[in-house]
Amino acid sequence: xxxxxxxxxxxxxxxxxxxxxxxxxxxxxxxxxxxxxxxxxxxxxxxxxxxxxxxxxxxxxxxxxxxxxxxxxxxxxxxxxxxxxxxxxxxxxxxxxxxxxxxxxxxxxxxxxxxxxxxxxxxxxxxxxxxxxxxxxxxxxxxxxxxxxxxxxxxxxxxxxxxxxxxxxxxxxxxxxxxxxxxxxxxxxxxxxxxxxxxxxxxxxxxxxxxxxxxxxxxxxxxxxxxxxxxxxxxxxxxxxxxxxxxxxxxxxxxxxxxxxxxxxxxxxxxxxxxxxxxxxxxxxxxxxxxxxxxxxxxxxxxxxxxxxxxxxxxxxxxxxxxxxxxxxxxxxxxxxxxxxxxxxxxxxxxxxxxxxxxxxxxxxxxxxxxxxxxxxxxxxxxxxxxxxxxxxxxxxxxxxxxxxxxxxxxxxxxxxxxxxxxxxxxxxxxxxxxxxxxxxxxxxxxxxxxxxxxxxxxxxxxxxxxxxxxxxxxxxxxxxxxxxxxxxxxxxxxxxxxxxxxxxxxxxxxxxxxxxxxxxxxxxxxxxxxxxxxxxxxxxxxxxxxxxxxxxxxxxxxxxxxxxxxxxxxxxxxxxxxxxxxxxxxxxxxxxxxxxxxxx
Amino acid sequence: xxxxxxxxxxxxxxxxxxxxxxxxxxxxxxxxxxxxxxxxxxxxxxxxxxxxxxxxxxxxxxxxxxxxxxxxxxxxxxxxxxxxxxxxxxxxxxxxxxxxxxxxxxxxxxxxxxxxxxxxxxxxxxxxxxxxxxxxxxxxxxxxxxxxxxxxxxxxxxxxxxxxxxxxxxxxxxxxxxxxxxxxxxxxxxxxxxxxxxxxxxxxxxxxxxxxxxxxxxxxxxxxxxxxxxxxxxxxxxxxxxx
Numbered sequence: 001x002x003x004x005x006x007x008x009x010x011x012x013x014x015x016x017x018x019x020x021x022x023x024x025x026x027x028x029x030x031x032x033x034x035x036x037x038x039x040x041x042x043x044x045x046x047x048x049x050x051x052x053x054x055x056x057x058x059x060x061x062x063x064x065x066x067x068x069x070x071x072x073x074x075x076x077x078x079x080x081x082x083x084x085x086x087x088x089x090x091x092x093x094x095x096x097x098x099x100x101x102x103x104x105x106x107x108x109x110x111x112x113x114x115x116x117x118x119x120x121x122x123x124x125x126x127x128x129x130x131x132x133x134x135x136x137x138x139x140x141x142x143x144x145x146x147x148x149x150x151x152x153x154x155x156x157x158x159x160x161x162x163x164x165x166x167x168x169x170x171x172x173x174x175x176x177x178x179x180x181x182x183x184x185x186x187x188x189x190x191x192x193x194x195x196x197x198x199x200x201x202x203x204x205x206x207x208x209x210x211x212x213x214x215x216x217x218x219x220x221x222x223x224x225x226x227x228x229x230x231x232x233x234x235x236x237x238x239x240x241x242x243x244x245x246x247x248x249x250x251x252x253x254x255x256x257x258x259x260x261x262x263x264x265x266x267x268x269x270x271x272x273x274x275x276x277x278x279x280x281x282x283x284x285x286x287x288x289x290x291x292x293x294x295x296x297x298x299x300x301x302x303x304x305x306x307x308x309x310x311x312x313x314x315x316x317x318x319x320x321x322x323x324x325x326x327x328x329x330x331x332x333x334x335x336x337x338x339x340x341x342x343x344x345x346x347x348x349x350x351x352x353x354x355x356x357x358x359x360x361x362x363x364x365x366x367x368x369x370x371x372x373x374x375x376x377x378x379x380x381x382x383x384x385x386x387x388x389x390x391x392x393x394x395x396x397x398x399x400x401x402x403x404x405x406x407x408x409x410x411x412x413x414x415x416x417x418x419x420x421x422x423x424x425x426x427x428x429x430x431x432x433x434x435x436x437x438x439x440x441x442x443x444x445x446x447x448x449x450x451x452x453x454x455x456x457x458x459x460x461x462x463x464x465x466x467x468x469x470x471x472x473x474x475x476x477x478x479x480x481x482x483x484x485x486x487x488x489x490x491x492x493x494x495x496x497x498x499x500x501x502x503x504x505x506x507x508x509x510x511x512x513x514x515x516x517x518x519x520x521x522x523x524x525x526x527x528x529x530x531x532x533x534x535x536x537x538x539x540x541x542x543x544x545x546x547x548x549x550x551x552x553x554x555x556x557x558x559x560x561x562x563x564x565x566x567x568x569x570x571x572x573x574x575x576x577x578x579x580x581x582x583x584x585x586x587x588x589x590x591x592x593x594x595x596x597x598x599x600x601x
Numbered sequence: 602x603x604x605x606x607x608x609x610x611x612x613x614x615x616x617x618x619x620x621x622x623x624x625x626x627x628x629x630x631x632x633x634x635x636x637x638x639x640x641x642x643x644x645x646x647x648x649x650x651x652x653x654x655x656x657x658x659x660x661x662x663x664x665x666x667x668x669x670x671x672x673x674x675x676x677x678x679x680x681x682x683x684x685x686x687x688x689x690x691x692x693x694x695x696x697x698x699x700x701x702x703x704x705x706x707x708x709x710x711x712x713x714x715x716x717x718x719x720x721x722x723x724x725x726x727x728x729x730x731x732x733x734x735x736x737x738x739x740x741x742x743x744x745x746x747x748x749x750x751x752x753x754x755x756x757x758x759x760x761x762x763x764x765x766x767x768x769x770x771x772x773x774x775x776x777x778x779x780x781x782x783x784x785x786x787x788x789x790x791x792x793x794x795x796x797x798x799x800x801x802x803x804x805x806x807x808x809x810x811x812x813x814x815x816x817x818x819x820x821x822x823x824x825x826x827x828x829x830x831x832x833x834x835x836x837x838x839x840x841x842x843x844x
Contacts, residue, residue: 491781
């Protein structure tokens with residue numbers, strides 16, 4: 001208890017007892033205590049002058065916060081479809097068996113808990129898992145699982161596990177203008193300072209750069225709206241909450257091109273007039289926190305952030321990193337801001353938009369990691385240069401995270417306008433059945449569409465490119481995505497909270513594994529109906545896009561669904577005769593109509 | 602040409618009829634004032650809009666959105682009472698019914714319940730989806746107030762009333778996804794250990810039967826209650842024009 005008290009006061013002190021730092025405070029406390037008991041939440045609430053219910057509500061929102069005891073070793077298997085294709089389901093069952101623990105339970109007198117988590121962004125080197133929320137293990141196989149069980153049983157501290165297990169490769173397979181020509185630190189900031197804020201903004205607008213997070217809003221316009229919004233102070237936020245399953249390009253950018261990310265943010269700060277910068281780093285990338293902070297320290301020493309940047313008096317801008325705690329919805333920019341403010345990551349009502357009233361009410365520009373990297377290059381080489389790459393409506397290059405059934409998974413940078421088939425050829429695929437572009441909320445393409453192009457006006461993408469060959473069951477792919485959205489719904493609005501759950505249950509009913517394959521055509525009609533409803537009634541884009549892959553796969557891979565149908569008419573999700581058999585036996589029925597199971601010998 | 606200061610003269614078009622509005626009003630606020638019914642559960646004229654139930658979904662300017670959060674725009678065509686949107690509303694109501702445990706015949710709120718009245722209004726005849734039958738214990742710890750979480754639809758009106766009107770912050774929202782639930786702010790997590798009082802706004806604002814006064818069962822017989830005698834839409838029409 002004294003250790004808890006010391007931990008708590010050190011963490012609270014570090015954050016100046018600011019209630020807006022609640023998520024960071026809970027995360028840092030839990031790193032010491034393992035989990036967050038209710039009386040500890042009560043003490044946090046008291047110190048921050050918040051209610052216990054509020055703190056409990058925030059703690060209960062994020063998957064990486066534990067309000068019940070967990071094992072001293074907390075193992076989370078990445079549950080993305082690409083990890084599953086590589087055998088994660090069997091490996092997790094094997095680890096559970098070896099440790100004598102059921103999934104989701106604590107075993108061995110508090111020694112270990114094993115569970116699943118949403119995509120960890122290591123699809124090109126899976127199956128992957130997280131240990132204690134700060135170590136990632138890649139390329140799992142039966143041997144690693146066997147050794148891991150032994151290391152846990154003998155209580156070897158995680159940092160002493162074989163170093164090769166923690167190796168995360170960048171796997172850059174195709175570099176273009178962004179990945180191929182890293183910028184010298186400071187050169188983009190110097191170029192922007194020389195040009196001035198307005199002229200830099202003009203270059204951004206001339207470049208026609210569009211946001212790389214998926215929505216494709218014009219970056220120059222966003223910065224201009226933020227710059228012109230009334231308010232004394234402004235904020236620049238980098239969205240590094242790369243939660244879309246199958247996407248891992250921001251992980252590589254943050255690993256290898258962190259300077260350009262921070263440089264792009266600094267250019268944005270000059271343009272919009274911000275003094276404060278925040279990076280929202282997804283909890284799954286917690287292991288990148290210290291390396292990124294080291295880059296920030298060096299840049300501070302180089303006077304590339306801090307006061308009088310580049311020797312220009314009055315140009316003051318600094319960057320802090322906020323680590324998330326396992327919530328896909330925080331990739332939505334207003335939910336991300338709520339989380340930055342220490343609250344539940346529920347998307348805000350818009351308008352007002354973040355560029356008008358964002359972080360703590362200040363005009364805020366939220367941009368993707370890749371957008372800032374592109375902006376730093378545009379600051380150096382000009383808008384016309386960028387606009388000359390790609391297509392007129394989708395300028396520049398796009399970085400893709402390629403995974404699934406291909407010989408060379410990894411990072412591929414292409415100009416916009418590249419055909420799907422070219423990417424498939426480059427990454428070494430054969431007998432491809434489908435490609436999921438842009439993750440579960442994106443588009444599922446079948447073979448006859450592989451001539452289409454990556455572009456906002458054709459196949460838009462936030463960066464995921466998951467390949468499925470003809471041996472794969474596309475129904476199971478869609479079912480994995482349905483589980484993902486039900487798992488990640490924030491629960492705020494009716495259609496997403498209940499709809500994602502209904503979709504998941506329907507898909508499980510159709511699946512042989514869990515529902516006995518009791519599907520009928522009626523179930524597919526209900527799925528269609530839910531898709532339509534969620535598409536037009538949800539509060540945010542997560543719910544609206546939650547059924548995209550369902551709609552695509554039903555339309556394009558209907559036989560994959562029909563294999564799961566028992567009849568073309570209604571089928572209940574249970575066996576009526578089996579349910580009634582106990583009652584029938586008790587009432588002494590023995591006639592053939594009673595459908596009694598033969599009695600056990 | 603209308604003078605810019607003549608604010609009462611600006612209007613939008615709701616299902617083919619003009620609805621005047623004041624600058625800064627939402628579609629819902631203006632419609633309610635004009636006695637036009639847009640189905641809703643989490644919206645209440647006395648509280649800041651929430652936008653979570655999605656019953657008030659409308660089409661405005663070619664896009665769908667919640668009438669309670671969309672600012673009214675002069676001259677804009679807004680569709681609300683259409684077959685498509687009412688079908689969506691019915692499905693949303695069915696979702697709320699299967700998500701909780703709603704047994705109208707045995708509920709003290711029956712006849713006064715906005716969820717039930719809106720379901721009648723939208724022609725809901727059954728749950729359509731499989732029931733979830735969640736396990737949600739009631740909180741009967743408070744001497745004067747009962748919370749039956751089985752009926753909670755997460756509209757957060759009690760959260761808002763307790764924080765904004767009563768100044769007590771008795772409630773908050775916890776969990777997430779289908780596990781989202783109402784939390785009570787006390788060390789025990791029970792209502793008895795809060796300072797909630799029966800005359801708090803939060804004690805009477807619940808649109809369903811989740812927060813009820815104790816010892817006041819069926820004082821008005823079923824059949825003579827608020828929505829038994831007049832539909833929710835007719836009441837909205839009658840409310841219009843009042844200050």
